[in-house]
Amino acid sequence: MSPITMKLKILLPYGVFAERSGVLRMVAETTSGAVGIWPRRLDCVAVLAPGIFTYETEAEGEVFVAVDEGVLVKAGSEVRLSVRQALGGAELTQLRRRVEQEFLSRDEQEQNLRSVMSKLESGILRRLVRVKHG
Numbered sequence: 287m288s289p290i291t292m293k294l295k296i297l298l299p300y301g302v303f304a305e306r307s308g309v310l311r312m313v314a315e316t317t318s319g320a321v322g323i324w325p326r327r328l329d330c331v332a333v334l335a336p337g338i339f340t341y342e343t344e345a346e347g348e349v350f351v352a353v354d355e356g357v358l359v360k361a362g363s364e365v366r367l368s369v370r371q372a373l374g375g376a377e378l379t380q381l382r383r384r385v386e387q388e389f390l391s392r393d394e395q396e397q398n399l400r401s402v403m404s405k406l407e408s409g410i411l412r413r414l415v416r417v418k419h420g
Contacts, residue, residue: 290325292360294341296351296367303372304351306343312365313340314358317404323360331411332358333404334369336389338381349374352381354389355400357407 291310296303312323315337321330334356342348356369373384 289344291343291363292323292325293364294367295364296339296353296369296372298369298372303369304374306341306346308343308345309365310342310344312342314353314367315339316358317408321358323358323365325363327360329362330358330360331415333408333411334358334367336385338378338385339367339372350378350381352385352389355404 289310291308292312294304294306294309294312296305310325314321314323314332315335316332317335318332321332323330334353336354337352339351339353340348341351352373353367354370354372356367359366359368371389373381373388376384
């Protein structure tokens with residue numbers, strides 16, 4: 287019996303960074319901590335923090351992608367990440383350094399603006415959930 291798998295799509299503002307099927311599991315860094323995504327996990331939405339996104343397939347094994355902040359949406363067997371930037375194809379230590387250099391070393395004004403926008407996005411997502419369940 288073959289394992290249940292998911293489809294993954296990583297979207298950038300200007301196109302598709304990656305599209306994979308047969309994904310067994312994923313781990314994303316969110317503003318609230320790390321989140322594991324498995325095929326039978328309930329549908330969810332999470333605000334992503336800059337960090338390392340990990341996914342695993344039988345063909346590729348464990349794959350690491352540096353992602354900038356964005357949003358993760360799991361609906362059924364499909365998972366979509368919409369992020370500002372993504373970097374792949376390097377060792378984990380190199381990706382971590384690039385995250386620190388490129389994604390986390392922004393000037394103070396931009397960081398403050400991003401913090402406010404993240405809080406607004408989280409508030410909107412919470413309200414949408416309340417409307418859907420209310």
